[in-house]
Amino acid sequence: DAVQSGLPNDTVSGMIIAFMNECEKAGYFCCLYSYESFLTGKVYPRVLGYYSVWCANTSNRPKIEHGIHQYSFTGREAEKARVAGQMISEEAEKESVVLLKNTELLPLGSGTKINIFSGPDIDQTALCKALEEVGFYCNEKLTGRQTGSRGFEIKSLLNGGEVSKDWAELGDSDFEEAVAFSDLALIVLSPEEGDILGDAMPLRAETVRRVLSGFDNVIIAADPEIKANLGFIRGYENIKGALLSDTQGDGAMPALASALAGDLNPSGRTAFTYSGNSKEQAFPLGWGLSYTIFDIRLSRFVSDYNLITAEADITNSGPVSGRYAVGLYFMQEGASSEMKLLSFEKTKTLDPGETERVTLSVPVRNMAEYSEKEQACVLKKGSYNIAVSGDALSAKENGDIITYEVTTDVEYPRDALTDAQYFSLTDSEDLTGGEENYDSICTFGASNGIFLEAMKGLDYGAPAWDSFLDEFTIDEMITLVSNGAWHTEENLRLGIKKTEILSATESIENILSGSVTVNYPSPAALTSAWDKELAMKLGAAIGREAKAYGAEAVYAPDTAPGVLSEDPLLAGKTAAAEIRGIQSSGCAAFAVYSKDINGSAAEKELRETELKAFETALKEGIPAGAVLPSDKT
Numbered sequence: 001d002a003v004q005s006g007l008p009n010d011t012v013s014g015m016i017i018a019f020m021n022e023c024e025k026a027g028y029f030c031c032l033y034s035y036e037s038f039l040t041g042k043v044y045p046r047v048l049g050y051y052s053v054w055c056a057n058t059s060n061r062p063k064i065e066h067g068i069h070q071y072s073f074t075g076r077e078a079e080k081a082r083v084a085g086q087m088i089s090e091e092a093e094k095e096s097v098v099l100l101k102n103t104e105l106l107p108l109g110s111g112t113k114i115n116i117f118s119g120p121d122i123d124q125t126a127l128c129k130a131l132e133e134v135g136f137y138c139n140e141k142l143t144g145r146q147t148g149s150r151g152f153e154i155k156s157l158l159n160g161g162e163v164s165k166d167w168a169e170l171g172d173s174d175f176e177e178a179v180a181f182s183d184l185a186l187i188v189l190s191p192e193e194g195d196i197l198g199d200a201m202p203l204r205a206e207t208v209r210r211v212l213s214g215f216d217n218v219i220i221a222a223d224p225e226i227k228a229n230l231g232f233i234r235g236y237e238n239i240k241g242a243l244l245s246d247t248q249g250d251g252a253m254p255a256l257a258s259a260l261a262g263d264l265n266p267s268g269r270t271a272f273t274y275s276g277n278s279k280e281q282a283f284p285l286g287w288g289l290s291y292t293i294f295d296i297r298l299s300r301f302v303s304d305y306n307l308i309t310a311e312a313d314i315t316n317s318g319p320v321s322g323r324y325a326v327g328l329y330f331m332q333e334g335a336s337s338e339m340k341l342l343s344f345e346k347t348k349t350l351d352p353g354e355t356e357r358v359t360l361s362v363p364v365r366n367m368a369e370y371s372e373k374e375q376a377c378v379l380k381k382g383s384y385n386i387a388v389s390g391d392a393l394s395a396k397e398n399g400d401i402i403t404y405e406v407t408t409d410v411e412y413p414r415d416a417l418t419d420a421q422y423f424s425l426t427d428s429e430d431l432t433g434g435e436e437n438y439d440s441i442c443t444f445g446a447s448n449g450i451f452l453e454a455m456k457g458l459d460y461g462a463p464a465w466d467s468f469l470d471e472f473t474i475d476e477m478i479t480l481v482s483n484g485a486w487h488t489e490e491n492l493r494l495g496i497k498k499t500e501i502l503s504a505t506e507s508i509e510n511i512l513s514g515s516v517t518v519n520y521p522s523p524a525a526l527t528s529a530w531d532k533e534l535a536m537k538l539g540a541a542i543g544r545e546a547k548a549y550g551a552e553a554v555y556a557p558d559t560a561p562g563v564l565s566e567d568p569l570l571a572g573k574t575a576a577a578e579i580r581g582i583q584s585s586g587c588a589a590f591a592v593y594s595k596d597i598n599g600s601a602a603e604k605e606l607r608e609t610e611l612k613a614f615e616t617a618l619k620e621g622i623p624a625g626a627v628l629p630s631d632k633t
Contacts, residue, residue: 004042013044020051036062081548085518085541090251092521092538095323095529096224097259098244099266099289101233105217105240107262107291110135113182115142117211119204121190122247130257139181145174175210185215186260190247191225191522212236221256223247224271224524230283231276244270246525249506250518265291267323267346269390271527271565285341285567286327286391286530292318292352296326298388298400299357308342308404309361312388316350323347325530326388328360329395330367333383333403339392341569342366346531360388364404365412370607375422376413381406417619424603444477446470451495468494504542504554504582505592518545523557527564532577539581539589546587553588555627559614560595568609572616579621588624591617596629 004012020030032039032047033054054068062069099106108114114136116124124146128138178185187208212218220233220242233242243266245256258264269288276282293316300311314324325346329339343360350356367384368377384404389395414421450468458464471494472480480496483489490498502508508517520526520542526535539556546554557564557575564571575591582589593614601610618626 004038007042009042009044012042013047016043016047016051031067036064040064078545078548081541081545082518085520085545086250088538088541089249089518089520090254092526092529092534093246093249093251093255094258094264095531095534096244096246096268096521096525097255097264097266098224098268098270098287098528099242099259099291100220100230100244100270100283100287101239101242102289102291103237103240105219106260108136108184108260110261111137112184113137113139115139115178115182115185115215116146116188117142117185117207118146118188119190119193120146121192122188123253124188126253127188127256130253131260133254134257134261134263136257136261139178142174142178142181145170169204170207170210175214179214183215184217184219185211186219186221187211188247189220189222189226189228191223191227193222193226193228212238219243219260221245221247223522224528225522229276230274234276234282244268244528246521248519249521249525252521252525262291262320265320265322267325268528269325269530271524271530271567271570272562273392273566281338281393284338284391284393285570286325286389286395287393288325288390290318290322290324292316292320292322294318294322294324294350296388296390296400298402301386301402303364303404306364307361308364308386309359310386310388310402312358312360313355314347314350314358315355316352319352321349321351323349324390326358326360326390327392327395327530328362328386328388329392330384330386330404331396332367332380333385339385339387339395341392341567342386344530344570344573346529346533363416365410365416367404368410368412370422370604372424372603374411374413375424376411377422378412379406379410381409443470445473453495499552500550501553501555501590502546502549502551504546504556505558508542508545508549508551508554517549523564526578527570527574530570532573535574535577536581536584539578539583540585541581542578543582543585543587543589546582547585551587553590553624554582555590555592556582557589557617558592558594559617560593561610561613563594564613568612568616571613573620575613575617576619576621579617579623583622583624589621590625590627591621591623593626593628 016032023030030051031054032043032051033056035056039048039053039055048064052067053065055062055064114131116127116138118124124143128140128143131138216238218236218239220239222228222230222242222244223246224244233239243256243259245259246252255264259266266288267290269286270283271285273281273285274283295315295317297313297315298310299313300309302309310328312326314326316322323346325344327341328343330342331337331339343362345358345360347356347358365377365379368379371378384406386402386404387395387400389398446467448467448471450464450471452468455464455468476491479489480491486501488496488499490496506522507519518541520538526538529535542554542556557578559571559575564574579589579591591614598606598610617623
């Protein structure tokens with residue numbers, strides 16, 4: 001268990017021998033049961049060789065000697081859920097690949113030789129396999145020099161999932177041999193990369209500089225969660241191709257390989273803005289190229305005081321099939337900011353010559369801004385430029401601009417969905433009761449004869465809830481709350497059953513140690529697909545897998561700023577779709593806001609930026625609950 005995993009190997013092995021000896025003295029046949037990574041990482045080989053082994057390994061056949069192989073923790077339903085989840089994960093990985101730059105190098109021809117350069121947190125073995133499966137040849141000697149004898153396999157549960165930074169330095173002979181093998185280099189950048197040309201880690205800056213100066217053809221593949229400035233890609237002529245592609249999820253490496261080979265036509269778009277060395281944007285929000293050509297024609301635009309509707313014909317006028325994500329952008333004339341996203345949709349796969357009409361409809365009030373002075377959202381008087389385009393920069397510079405006129409300021413003092421009155425956060429009151437003794441204001445241990453079953457379907461404000469909560473004793477309430485992070489404590493007296501809640505922001509983190517679950521695309525990768533339907537399908541897969549492992553709910557998705565996207569609308573719509581998918585499987589979802597709320601931020605910033613995606617996820621996804629940082633709520 002988790003406690004034993006933290007003990008030294010000699011202690012664990014000694015405990016096993018002592019316990020087994022006592023059992024055998026009593027006449028019992030003893031079998032050692034655990035998951036493979038624990039048995040190989042914490043138990044001495046001579047101890048394993050003495051006892052029969054029952055190995056729990058749900059991913060594949062154990063590599064160690066064993067008598068019994070436990071293939072699943074919960075039966076075939078878990079296996080079916082995992083297989084279905086892997087299929088959706090692979091689809092999502094493909095849809096999320098973003099083509100940033102292409103100077104006629106991509107896609108690569110079959111038989112191309114590739115040198116791979118990366119840090120230790122990139123699974124080069126898996127990438128080489130994926131590249132070779134689509135017809136490329138990898139410099140296995142170079143990969144072997146970088147991974148050494150340790151390689152990616154050092155990642156394990158025993159060290160908290162961390163990958164060692166013990167990564168081989170490449171010398172002059174390594175680069176000379178690599179250039180002789182091929183003039184093509186593929187640099188793969190992980191989410192943890194820093195200043196690529198300054199002090200990059202874990203892929204060292206010196207390696208990047210030598211690759212950029214020594215190879216005629218360079219391709220950059222960066223994880224969409226990367227924190228580095230990618231503006232350098234624009235400045236090097238020998239960087240002839242660049243993509244954003246997830247590096248961690250199931251199907252991530254095959255998706256990258258397929259995109260390089262042209263078996264996959266990238267259709268993703270950036271969920272973040274990547275700046276250059278100056279203030280200019282290297283890759284704006286919504287940027288994404290394709291191996292084909294799409295023509296966009298605004299066929300219809302209708303607006304009134306309440307609704308804006310734009311219809312655009314998307315035509316594939318290029319040589320290969322592909323999908324196209326399109327956005328509806330706006331900005332007020334004279335504003336210095338970039339165009340903001342109002343709505344987005346994605347076409348089906350369009351064959352060459354095929355056209356699809358996409359409808360983008362949005363309430364006019366969505367262009368309003370919150371005013372602390374008026375305690376309302378205000379659509380200011382003026383002209384608003386509206387455009388249909390792929391990315392925000394093209395919408396501003398090249399899009400078919402439609403002007404929407406607002407003749408006078410329009411105030412919206414109430415929320416559109418809930419009809420609740422806006423109130424200023426500065427006027428909020430302390431509802432904690434201060435230093436009062438809660439024993440004097442709360443009732444505990446009442447005998448009202450109400451069980452939890454009777455509360456089903458009741459409105460949150462129903463008086464019966466107070467009567468039910470009054471039945472808890474102080475100790476029962478402390479137990480329920482203090483132990484409530486990952487499950488609900490059983491309380492037979494009040495009819496409360498024990499429930500399990502799992503974390504599922506990127507994969508199902510199962511309480512059963514060693515169970516292998518699907519590694520779904522990272523939140524930033526999923527949002528890069530610009531596909532609400534796909535987010536819902538992935539959510540359904542997460543919910544089904546969680547249910548198969550006995551969970552009633554999951555903590556997902558994470559809607560904090562910078563997790564799914566920098567754009568609150570893109571993040572919020574994606575999160576809401578994922579929540580609907582999770583709950584369609586019969587599993588409850590708890591929307592997560594993982595970061596501390598910026599208490600010093602202006603109310604306008606909180607409403608429009610920091611908390612907007614979270615708000616959208618709650619209103620449109622309608623999750624069973626929500627989770628915020630306890631010290632900042």
